[in-house]
Amino acid sequence: MAETATAEPTGPSRSAIDATLRAILSDVLALDAERVEGFDGDTGLFGHLPELDSMAVATLLTEMEDRLHIIIEDDDVDGEMLETYGGLLAFAEAKTIEG
Amino acid sequence: MYETWPAPLIEGGTSEEMALVFKATGGNRLLVLPPLFEEANRLRRQLREVMRLLSLRGIASALPDLPGCNESIAPLGKQTLSGWRTAAVAAAGHFGATHVLAVRTGAAIAPAELPGWLYAPQAPARALTSLARAQSLSEAETGGGRQPAEIIAEAREYGGHVAGWTLSGEIIRELEQSTDVQTGYLVVVDHEEIGGSPLWLRAEIGEDADQAQALADLLARELAR
Known part of the structure; x- marks a missing residue:
């Protein structure tokens, strides 16, 4: 099995965040769950997936706030956080702990 | 299918706007208010399908363009939420609506006088x-x-x-x-009751026959009570 963002030792809340994030991406990108399940830490997002334009990313961020009960500040949003699935997951985890 | 209706403008007077109308033989007439902005485009085809399914069950419906929205030639830059609220009330009167279905941010302009549903309302x-x-x-x-x-x-x-x-x-x-979200007397329908991936989140416009059927079933069931 390829190393994925979920392959590292995780606590329940970490895997819950991972599952929620994948579900949101599946909804926003209209991809089936299996395809999104195959995303690993290096899977490119913003700038790599044609479906993920600025409006789709905005939808993604707002939905992350609603489903993960976090607040994303303007300063949080940068290229690094949005570039890969691993970057986005790490951000979501950090925010959840902070929140 | 398509009709025009006189929408009140905030500066006075009216503008002739389009409305998607499904007629039916029953006494219930549903005013459908789509979400504002981006999500209106993403859901339009789906809402049309829900309206079609409702008409097959004897429930008439109208989805009016509000000034500045969809095919309207009134400038969007002159519109306000309160103006849209007024227009939604006028549309309810014009089409003789007995109930309202407001979707997502459409909840913010639902006429307070009508019973009905807020589907997955968003502030x-x-x-x-x-x-x-x-x-x-x-x-x-x-x-x-x-x-x-x-x-x-x-x-x-x-x-x-x-x-x-x-x-x-x-x-x-x-x-x-x-x-x-101001719910008033309206019943909130959470998306969990419909199931599937929410179409308003999708980057591309989509349709989902199962979701349309589930929403039409739910509304028909509630109206029959």
Whole structure:
């Protein structure tokens, strides 16, 4: 099995965040769950997936706030956080702990 | 199928707007209010399908264009939330609506006088946040750009283009202040009751026959009670 963002030792809340994030991406990108399940830490997002334009990313961020009960500040949003699935997951985890 | 109706304008007078209308033999007539802005486009085909399914069950429905929305030639930059609320009340009267189905941010303009449903309601302030984020991301792609808060602050003062939508300062202020969903006497239908992937989140416009059927079933069941 390829190393994925979920392959590292995780606590329940970490895997819950991972599952929620994948579900949101599946909804926003209209991809089936299996395809999104195959995303690993290096899977490119913003700038790599044609479906993920600025409006789709905005939808993604707002939905992350609603489903993960976090607040994303303007300063949080940068290229690094949005570039890969691993970057986005790490951000979501950090925010959840902070929140 | 398509009719026109006289929509009241905030500056006085009316504009002739289009409405998608499904007739039916039963006594129930549903006013359908789509979400504001981006999500209206993403859901239009789906709502049309829900209306078609309802008509097969004897439930008539009308989805009116509000001034500045969809095919309307009234300038969006002159519209306000309160103006749309007034227009929604007028549409309810014009089409003789007995009930309302307001979807997502459409909840913010649902006539208080009608019974009905709010499907997956969202506070308009959240939609504004998404638009400002999209604008910020798109500006950042071309180098530099403003933060979402700056975009909203400028648009609040002077009006502006936010993610392709030309909005007045007044509507920006109204959207910002609409941080809660006012349910009133309306019944909230959570998306969990319908199931499937929410179509308003999709980057591409989609349709989902199962979801349309589930929503039409739910409404028909409630109306038959």
